[in-house]
Structures are given as structure tokens and as C-alpha cells.
Amino acid sequence: MHINELDTPALLVDVDQLARNIAMMQQQISELGLNLRPHCKAHKTPELALQQIAAGAKGVCVAKLGEAEVLARGGVQDILITTPIAGLKKVQRLIALQRQYPTTRLIQVVDHIEQIQLIGKEAQQQQVSIPLLIEVESGQQRCGVEVGDELLNLIRAIQACNGVSYLGVQAYSGHLQQVKTLNERNHAAREAVLPLFTYIEQVLTPLGLAPSVVSGGGTGTFAAYQGLGFTEIQAGSYVFMDASYRSIEDLQQASEPLFGCALSVLATVISTPKPHRAVVDAGMKSLSIDLGMAQVLDDDSIRYQCGGDEHGILHLSQQSQKLRIGDKILLLPSHCDTTVNNFDTFVLVSGTEVVGEVAIAARGRCD
Ligand SMILES: Cc1ncc(COP(=O)(O)O)c(C=O)c1O
Structure with missing residues (x-):
């Protein structure tokens, strides 16, 4: 899939x-x-x-x-x-x-x-x-x-x-x-x-x-x-x-960082109220904000802002692609630990293909 x-x-x-x-x-x-x-x-x-x-x-x-x-x-x-x-x-x-x-x-x-x-x-x-x-x-x-x-x-x-x-x-x-x-x-x-x-x-x-x-x-x-x-x-x-x-300087100080981003949140555009603003279905109940805002993966022209518990606001610039209702967007969490705590399941992917899923069995175990 x-x-x-x-x-x-x-x-x-x-x-x-x-x-x-x-x-x-x-x-x-x-x-x-x-x-x-x-x-x-x-x-x-x-x-x-x-x-x-x-x-x-x-x-x-x-x-x-x-x-x-x-x-x-x-x-x-x-x-x-x-x-x-x-x-x-x-x-x-x-x-x-x-x-x-x-x-x-x-x-x-x-x-x-x-x-x-x-x-x-x-x-x-x-x-x-x-x-x-x-x-x-x-x-x-x-x-x-x-x-x-x-x-x-x-x-x-x-x-x-x-x-x-x-x-x-x-x-x-x-x-x-x-x-x-x-x-x-x-x-x-x-x-x-x-x-x-x-x-x-x-x-x-x-x-x-x-x-x-x-x-x-x-x-x-x-x-x-x-x-x-x-x-x-x-x-x-x-x-x-x-x-x-x-955002911190990698220990190699080279162009290729040692570790790459393996985690992302897939969200859907649910509203496009203005040409420069779209809204996705991932707010802070999905993407934690204790260490700042998530980033749109591979697209610096769009800025993500938390729009509350369930809404994420995408600020589009002139360079941004036009977004339509139902479009999917990949977001890079600002803090992995607290974002993972919001979900029951990891969807395992290889590139853009879904290859499995695994339960996040200790999510929520703050006890
Ligand atoms: C006691 C302790 N050790 C190790 C870590 C792991 O640190 P990092 O996620 O920055 O690698 C943490 C993270 O909060 C921690 O609290």
C-alpha cells in the first residue's frame, strides 16, 4: 500500500x-x-x-x-x-x-x-x-x-x-x-x-x-x-x-549527518480557507510542541504552526505548491519522545510503501 x-x-x-x-x-x-x-x-x-x-x-x-x-x-x-x-x-x-x-x-x-x-x-x-x-x-x-x-x-x-x-x-x-x-x-x-x-x-x-x-x-x-x-x-x-x-551541529560537522530522520507524521489537508493558509488534521494531540513546531518534510516553503489540539496550520508562501482538500503532508516532529507518546501504532514504511505496523506498547506509561 x-x-x-x-x-x-x-x-x-x-x-x-x-x-x-x-x-x-x-x-x-x-x-x-x-x-x-x-x-x-x-x-x-x-x-x-x-x-x-x-x-x-x-x-x-x-x-x-x-x-x-x-x-x-x-x-x-x-x-x-x-x-x-x-x-x-x-x-x-x-x-x-x-x-x-x-x-x-x-x-x-x-x-x-x-x-x-x-x-x-x-x-x-x-x-x-x-x-x-x-x-x-x-x-x-x-x-x-x-x-x-x-x-x-x-x-x-x-x-x-x-x-x-x-x-x-x-x-x-x-x-x-x-x-x-x-x-x-x-x-x-x-x-x-x-x-x-x-x-x-x-x-x-x-x-x-x-x-x-x-x-x-x-x-x-x-x-x-x-x-x-x-x-x-x-x-x-x-x-x-x-x-x-x-538543528544542532552534527558531530561530523560535514554535509552528511550521521543520523537521518526516520520518524514523520502523515497529515491530511482538511481546510483551505485562504490561498496562503491550509489546515491539516494534526495538532498537538499528534505533534508535541514542547520543543517547538514540527517542520514540513522536504519543503521549506511551508511553515507549520500548531492550531490547537486537533488542527495544524500550514502557512504557504508564493513558492509553495497549491494545496487541496485531501492532500497528504509529511511532517517532521520537533521532539520524537513526546510525539511518539501520542500514538498507539508505528506504521512501518520503506520509502512511500507501507511494510507493516507495530504497537507502541509502552506509550502513555508515565507511571
Ligand atoms: C536519563 C536520560 N538518559 C538518556 C536520555 C536520552 O537522551 P537523547 O534522547 O538526547 O539521546 C534521556 C532523555 O531525556 C534521559 O533523560
Whole structure:
């Protein structure tokens, strides 16, 4: 079937570009001598996680326990939950998941002694053990303990607790992923984590407390971390790319970017009220706007503007082709993670041919 026969709005994934992106990031990370642990918050889909693992990824990350539940059910064997959890209900779900999938490695990020003690208590009662990564502050000022005594105290707290084990640390500088120029981005990314690696070398290693795993980095910063001491990279968006990632300077600084856009939203023109304005059936319930507006694929003469929950406004210029009711338009999302969260299904395409579909099983799992 040709994509123009699809009902809309539809979320399309170009399987050829997807495969190239997956292979390219795996090659980049392997060349750095690191493990790739892709962040599945970008695609929220067990099938794609397994494709990344088949290409060489060590395991995967998820942001939420709900996503971990879906991926574990889908057969993913090694899952890092990159956000701390709180409260008995959540902790009991984590432990229940570990018991349900005993051969799956579930790793949990923490940044407070209360999380450690609660997870440890419940895990011990249920006779499982949960490996923990301690999140450290690395410039984003979100979660994370300061490098220094706060980190040391948490390592000791984990070691004193049954039911949990100290695996390592997480340092993710999310605020730097989209700094526009490559040199500035790389410089800032290294500066943000240097205190951690100095502390590991000067304090933790002599105490025998060096982390086995240091996890972090994303699509925008992975290349900065060569030789620093990270063991694994958590890049996520590279599978699809989006308009905001496309606008930063690529690490190759060459005409051909490393990663291409594999994700698009197909929309239909539903109204043409003026010669310079058409309206499509994809508003913010389809295309997220947290990182700006979507772009019309391969046509700079048309500007997309969100026209509300269900409407997208296309501003046409003199160069634009004339649009008619029923015409189809491909839009490049500004932010892949939050756009994917709007859809139940990826329509798989190769060029303009539909080749299959896959359920986005963890979409909406913000729990
Ligand atoms: C903790 C963490 N690691 C990794 C990523 C992946 O980053 P990116 O999608 O920029 O590659 C994210 C994205 O938000 C994140 O929150």
C-alpha cells in the first residue's frame, strides 16, 4: 500500500533509516570502546529495543517503571530505570517485576537513602536483590547527589543494606544535549562530569569503591566522553532524530549527518480557507510542541504552526505548491519522545510503501 492510502494522522517510521541509525550509533559507541544502552523513552516499544540489542546494545534504559514492565514482558533482559522511584506502591511493583522475570536484570537509579532502604527492605523480604546506580549532579540540577561526601554516604548506605547492591553511578547532563555548536557542547559536556571522574580516581578507587558502571550521555553528547571513564552511553533520540536534534551541529560537522530522520507524521489537508493558509488534521494531540513546531518534510516553503489540539496550520508562501482538500503532508516532529507518546501504532514504511505496523506498547506509561 502507498502511504497516501493511510488514514491520518499516522505516525510513520522509515525502517531503512531506522536500521541505519541503529547501526551507526552502535558503530560510534563501539569505536569509543563503550557499551551502548539505548534509552527507550524515544520509542517505547519492545520490538525496537530488541532490534537495538540484536545490533549490539548491552541492554536498555527506560525512564519509568511502567515502561520497564512493558519491555520486560516483551522479552528485554537488561533494563535500567533512569528515574528514582518513591513510595511503597512503586517499590513493590519493582520487586514484583523482578520476581516475575527472575532472569531479567532490573537496575534502579536512586539518589536518597530512603529509596535505598525501602527497596532493600522489600527486596530482601521477597528474596531478590536489586542493583542500584546512584545519580549524581552533573549540571542539569534535576535529580542527583553532589559528588563528594553525599555520594560516598550513599555508596556506604547501599553496602550496609541487604536486598540491594552498589553497581555504579549515573551522570546525565540533559541540559547540554542540544547546545548548538559541537565544540561548545563537547567542552561543556566534559566539564560537567570532570569532578565525578576526579573523585572516582582520587577518593573512591583508593577506598575500593570505584563504580563498575558509569552510565550517561545522549545523542548530543556521546562523542564528548572519549577516555573519561563512562562505561555506557544512554542515547535515545538517535533512532528517529527530530527537528530539534536536526538543528544542532552534527558531530561530523560535514554535509552528511550521521543520523537521518526516520520518524514523520502523515497529515491530511482538511481546510483551505485562504490561498496562503491550509489546515491539516494534526495538532498537538499528534505533534508535541514542547520543543517547538514540527517542520514540513522536504519543503521549506511551508511553515507549520500548531492550531490547537486537533488542527495544524500550514502557512504557504508564493513558492509553495497549491494545496487541496485531501492532500497528504509529511511532517517532521520537533521532539520524537513526546510525539511518539501520542500514538498507539508505528506504521512501518520503506520509502512511500507501507511494510507493516507495530504497537507502541509502552506509550502513555508515565507511571
Ligand atoms: C536519563 C536520560 N538518559 C538518556 C536520555 C536520552 O537522551 P537523547 O534522547 O538526547 O539521546 C534521556 C532523555 O531525556 C534521559 O533523560
